[in-house]
Amino acid sequence: MSDTPDHPAILEAFRAAMRHVAATVYAVTTGRVGERHGILATAVSSLSFDPPSLLVCINRSASLHEPLACAETFCVNVLGLGNRDIAEIFTRERGEGRFAVGEWSEAHGVPVLANAQSSFVCRTAHRHEFGTHTIFIGELIDARHREDAAPLTYYDRHYIDISAAPERASR
């Protein structure tokens, strides 16, 4: 290991290590009058039960950043294996085009994916800038959950069924 924190080798080691961290895939969305915005994210975490809260880390260069910074509410949609079409269209399209597939409804002014594994509508409680990203902390105001969904997982630059992770790791 190098002692120089900004050595390019550190970044490469971080990238390589993070590729092998299996991550749940989320569609983070927000809205403002007549507009819907969303990106795929994996930098999402539950924060606390008291109050029920989540955090999402959004790159300031992302199209979602400005609308999210202005919005009072946002939605964290946990994608299931059955939502692969959402992951694909969010990667392929931009803006409103990202909402062309899937059954999207509106709750508290934000787009909610009807058949997501779970959806958490949050009111933004705090924002913290770090490096290239803003961490948005949201307090939960509404939640929906389906018992019958399996998570869509991002691992080694692919979407996988989590049961396949040990197989890929042993290559």
Ligand SMILES: Cc1cc2nc3c(=O)[nH]c(=O)nc-3n(C[C@H](O)[C@H](O)[C@H](O)COP(=O)(O)O)c2cc1C
């Ligand atoms: C699997 C996956 C996970 C991602 N996770 C994040 C994330 O946690 N935060 C983030 O800001 N961007 C994340 N991105 C990138 C955004 O989804 C998006 O592609 C990027 O911000 C450019 O979006 P834009 O075209 O809307 O500006 C991720 C992309 C993929 C494919």
